[in-house]
Amino acid sequence: MTSPSRSSSRRGTAAALLVVGAAVCFGTTGTAQSLGAPDASAFALGAARIVFGGALLAVIALVALRVDAAPSASAQRDGRRDGRPASSRDARRATLRPDHRRGRIRPSSLGRARIRPSSLALVAVGAIGVAAYQPSFFTGTQQNGVAVGTLVALGSAPVLTGLLEWGVRRRAPGIRWAVATVVAALGVAVLSGVFAPGGGDGRGTVTVAGLLGSLGAGASYAVYALSSKLLLDRGWAPTAAMGATFGAAALIMTPVLLTSDLAWLSRPGGLLSTAWLAVVTVALAYTLFARGLRRLPASRAATLTLVEPLTATVLGVLLLHEQFTAAIVVGLLLLVAGILILTIGRRPPRSVPNLS
Known part of the structure; x- marks a missing residue:
């Protein structure tokens, strides 16, 4: 018979792998843009990703509700x-x-808890977090360059998620999470090129506005990750939690999309890129993410999503023929090490036979 501790460890590992799978989907975003819509602005493409992907998640949630x-x-x-x-x-x-x-x-997924005002407030807060991530992230990269902006946004997200979860749920993330986050964030730093001459982007100054934008992106991620976790803890099905949150975010981002230059969307490459982003990097990715998040602390899930830059780097080398350097090898190894610290479960204690 499988002991409860061993069964719990296996469920935790399976949940971690679901989040890692979601992060792999996230990591295809840049490659999809480069191959399908290279002339689209990152801001417009990000808005299209949320609008169409959020609408798809909302439809999936509605279908699931009808089945239930x-x-x-x-x-x-x-x-x-x-x-x-x-x-x-x-x-x-x-x-x-x-x-x-x-x-x-x-x-x-039609439980009574779903219509409580406090749950609707969590949906609204999560949707605002999803919508705020896009402009915050691009403000950071435009002000301080892609390397520094990406590093601060991705590196701060798990830290801010852990602190927010600690404050809201009164649960400290733990030493293991802290070590894994530091190691993985260091890997992101190496991959971003901030240790290279010129800081990766050749910009000598870092603006306060850019830092605030990148930190805002990390905080936005923390907000919607924790709000989703709280909905799941209240008994929401993963499809319902993600469908409600991203469906509301799609409504928020629709005016942004409609006021953007959408000429790229009329071309086959733009349509295929948008379809990939909506189906794979939103609908599939966040379904996997929510299923894993149901059994994991939000802080741990946030650290595991640092697999995203690892995926983006590997795809950049394999499909976009980007340069494969020693720094990339070091960064990838650090990222893998950080993720393994979280995904490899502790050995469960041996059960002591009852001799009485």
Whole structure:
């Protein structure tokens, strides 16, 4: 028989791999733009990614809700056929479904907790975080260059997520998370080129506005990651949490998209690039992310998503024929080391036989 500690460790590893899979999807964003829509502005492409991807997630969530609502409607019809109204016990059974992995009954994605004002507030806060990430990130890269802007945004995201989670949930991330985050962030720094002569982008100064923009991007990520985690902790299904959050973000970003130059979107490459971004880097990626986040602290999930620059670097070398340097090797190794610190589970304690 598998011990509870070993089973829990396996579930944690599986959840971590789901988040890593999501980060791999995130990492294809830059390559998709370079190959499909090189003339599109990053800001317009980012808006299109959120609008179309968020709308797709919302549709997936609505379909899932209708599927979950079917047992309830069936129970009511059965009650009417018997000449009696469906009892409250029947209704409760209709809105509950078994969790075979834990042997318990858990609410379906139409549970009553989903319509509470506090849950709707979490959806709104998460949507604002998703929408705010795009302009904040691009402000940082425009002011201080891609290397410094990306480093500060990606490097600060797991740190700010850990601090925010600590403040909101009163749970310290732990030493293991801190070590993994430092190692992985150092790998991001090496990959960004900030240690290269000229700081990677040849800019000698770092502006306060640029730093605030990049830190704002990291904070925006922390906000929507933690709000999603809180929704999942309240029993929201992953599809419902992501569909509501990104569906609302799509509404926020629609005016931004409509006021952008969309000439690139009328070409086949632009359409294919947008489709990839919407389906793979949003719908698929955040479905995987939410399923992993359900069993992981938000701080740990944020650190695991640093696989994104690793993926982007590998794709840049393989598909875009970017230069493969010793610094890239060192950066990749540091990133892999940081991720392994989190994904390799601790050995569960041996069970002591009861001799009494």
